[in-house]
Amino acid sequence: MQTSAPEWIPGFDNSFVRELPGDPEADNFRRQVLGACYSRVEPTPVSGPELLGWSREVAALLGLPEDLQEDPQEDPQAEATREELAAVLSGSRLWAGMEPYAACYGGHQFGNWADQLGDGRAITLGEILRSNDGEDTRWELQLKGAGPTPYSRRGDGRAVLRSSIREFLCSEAMHHLGVPTTRALSLVRTGDEVRRDMFYDGNAELEPGAVVCRVAPSFVRFGNFELFAARKDHETLRRLADYVIAEHFPELDAGDYAAWFGIVAERTAEMICHWMRVGFVHGVMNTDNMSVLGLTIDYGPYGWLEDYDPNWTPNTTDAHGRRYRFGNQPRIAAWNLTRFGAALLPLVDEAESIQAGLEAYAERLSAGVLSTYADKLGLRSIDADEGSDQPGSGPWLANTCMDVLRGANTKVETDMTIFHRQLAEVPMDPEASDEAVLAPLRPAYYGEYDRRELPPKLRELTLRWLRGLQARVRSEGLDPNQRRAIMDGANPKYVLRNYLAQEAIDLAEAGDPSRIHELLELLRRPYTDQPGKEHFAGKRPEWARHRPGCSMLSCSS
Template sequence: MASCPFSSATPSSAATPIPSPLPRPRFPAKFTSSLPCDELSSLGHEDGEDAVPVPDTLLSSPRMVRNAVYSFVNPEDQSKNAFLLSWNKDLATEIGVESSKIDKLSWSEEEHQHLVKVLSGGGRSLKTVLEDEKKLKDAGESPRLSQPWAHCYGGHQFGYYAGETINPSTGGSWELQLKGAGKTPYSRFADGYAVLRSSIREYLCAEAVHALGVASSRSLAILSTETMVVREEGGEPGSIVCRAAPSWIRFGSFEIFFYRKDRKNLRQLAEYVVGEVYRMEKDDPKVMAQFSEEFRKEEREAEAKLAKAKVNGNEQKSASTEKSSKDSKDKEDDNTPTRPMYHNRFAKMFAEVARRTALMVSGWQAIGFCHGVMNTDNMSILGLTIDYGPYAFLDKYDPTWICNHSDTEGRYSFQQQPGVCLWNLGRLALTLENLIGAQEQVDDLEWLSQQEADPTLEKKLKGNATDIIVEIMNKSFRDVFLKDYRERMNVKMGLGGADELQDDDLTEIVVPALAWMDDHEVDFHQFYRELADYKVQTAESVADNAGQVESFVKKLVPTPVWQSRGNVAIEECKGWLRPYHIRVLRSKYQQDDANRKAQMNKVNPMFVFRNWVAQKVIERVTDSVMKTRAGSQEPDADKDLLDRVLWMCRHPYGEDTQEVAPKVGDACEVKRNDAGLEAYGDFVGPVPEWGQGIQCSCSS
């Protein structure tokens, strides 16, 4: 996965040695060797020196691609005057980069240039090292690097390339993508580029969400390119982000085949996800046969009995009354056969997708994260947060908050996110219902084909699937979401972990506290940090803590709110604080103020990558990039700012962080802010007035 763009231009072009900082790619990639390829882009791909190259301009041209999950496409070469802005050594460790090459300061100048060239699409122009090529051939391995590809799925995709790598230590598989690397067949009329501001937002936020304990794609590197990209605001500096995930398959990957009625490739994709992404075993034919023997015979007998009862009931009908009709209906219901349902591998796959999606969105709600564009093409089959566009972390708590200013109807508002995930899962289920509904007969392809060819039989197939899907939605999504959300919120509020959950914690404390925050415009993240300082050891009740309660409320509510209705805010705060105080005192561990504070501050961040922070970072990094490109010799305090803010995103919990924030370069000074937190400089504290509630667009 880590080696998508690390390929030769065509099968006949010269081999390219792998740059030292990156692990060797898997070739051929499991993804491309298992799934159908765009026929045009595959022409001559495996023909070696006899290949007939297809021009890149044709391969990357927007066009209709059918019967394919991907297209081989080379990234556009933007390596001229490109340079590395930041490198994520934490992720580099996870994908298997050699320990001696984790830190970019250990690279030679040649290695540094080599990496920049590869990640900016210029790998095809690197000179072949014949000795390395010969060693690879002698070892029976292909000297060619993995051929990059672009995903085909329902939705929109502008310039994403993928390749695979394996961590040799863990065996973990990763796909790397270049976002902003030029056109693909799926770019439609877009240019396939990425502007610096959107690249910075994705590069940093993916790591921030991951560090806050929510599943996410990851960020390996960000580069500045010489490309000037035209957007609504005019010309902007171009950039490329190298991002990583175990798989980039989305709900939309299934939808495109479903709506094209391409059952063959839909099944092939589902088989790939089951076997290669989730590593699930094939259904055991013996188990399926046993199920069919035990339950299908019983089901058929019950159906026959019911049919006979209906016939007899009709023959005995005479001058029936309303009562006799009711008795007959009751008898019919009593004879309705139970319908045992076999959960085959596709049902199990869907259940796992639903479970992971539930954990992802419960995490979003707990950390105050708004995605902004929850289309099915932005929903990961692994339950990862992907495609960071118009996202935002909450400032003041507002459940109706819409972070995408293009979302005029509020479809993706903060409070709607769990419901949208459920709706999206329904769309995925629709694509799988025939496979799920086939139950233990799913591998009898002739039988399944007959069912799908007959509208009446297919209707029964879909009916079987509905019962299974509803059960999965309830157990794997709704139940999992509620359980995980309750556990996350209890820990955030200092009420203990999963083993200390109490039935009324959510209804008596958590929900009322959120409503109080909403009513009085309280900052979502500051609330938990201040609550961690609330002391119960010296007071038996809230009534004994009047001074502390007043101070707590005054710190949290904005000045205008305090001046206009401070007393109301205090009284309403006591409404949820009374049961909270009692609840904390019941727990031997939580009633210890120091222990509770330490526990809360390990899960409630001091540093949050809010939109106002992103805006300041974008402005400063953009100025730094422009100075560099202009050849300025002046000292640049922001030259290493991205590395420093990346560290903040990776270590968001403040004074409890054990690792000391690095001084990345001589020009990158560590500052102390008003809160006394050196690591975060000017990026923590109250949200400035200009930074409240910043919305973004899909191009941000």
């Protein structure tokens, strides 16, 4: 299955399999794997690989061809390149130097220990070591949906086109939004069908299959360490921690596990702040979906807030308890870090060092939230000591903003993305009429309230908040153009709204991948006004309110 790599493929340097213990069993069958960080396994070839999506930015990171013609029939070399990439990135062919494997890990799922999980439908092809600006960066290439592994349990190791489109687009959209994330290089349709029961209700159907190539410096997660700690395999636990620190945290001294945990905690806080800033809901924040690099990983039943509802979760599996709802994400990240810290206790001298890391998370999160709100509201800064109950103070403005978005206990629904983007249009002149101050926000309201008067309670609160914001802005004396730039840099105009992804899925399943390309291009510049693309910034249409894929999703691929 392995062939020589084309000359434009960099060499592979596979440190994970070189430095860490592997599973001695060579056959690919479901089993418990002990004392090993991975199992070697090759992807399963597909019948008709077709390249549907390509990220030129990620290709540049890897030294791969950046611009691939979408219709290369007139250029035999371009066509051969696409065919070669489709074959390898679907798992149908390997290049020399690749050493594919599936990682072994466990995790807490929905708050309960699940024991061994592992890469059930993800297979790492290998690692590319690239030098950028004099610094070496390691990039792991991982195929999602490339066939069964020893960790597939009852699954087939495959992924369907709809979930693969969502992961491909969202990985790149999040990067361009400035959110720490894994990346996506490619989207390949396999030519094969996969049977899935989307909502686990007995209505399984055949769907087109696909494979996404995910890219990150590492996909190691909290659950990798939890499994070895649960098994009291402290030797493998230590070896894995030493490897991660040496390879991905070279600024730390070997064996400084407490300092490492503190850095992971702070990076996690930074990631969560960005999620909350752009209205992203991960949907399945299990500890096996938490990166030790502070990256967003495993895009499954995620969603974007349309009307602002802190209790919303896109995950049908989580519909009852809403553990992973938007407003609960900061608390769940802390809970997950506590589980990760507990797994590291055999390696640290004192439990207090783990507690210090958890406190670092809380401090970074608090500071990050205030900094985020300062940018979103166009303020110089917000100080936690100002007093949250003092009208016009930074904390009061941030807290009251959330009350306004929630509709002040009325039935008014407010689009979070549009509201914050339009906030830059609100006049800061204290002499402006009430209607002039409210008018820029009307496009953010759903239903009839984009035209008619707001309910008295919400109107009064919104005006009081906006007048308080005006006073604060005047007191700070920030240049209006500078303020506008800060706000537009924190409040995206374009996000991957659920219905936009679903429209791309519908077209692609009918044989038209053009919307994938159009959205990928749009989301490269989410903070920039793009003439002719305004319809992509609009509110969720009514048809998408309760449609599967737009309102609710499941963990099923």
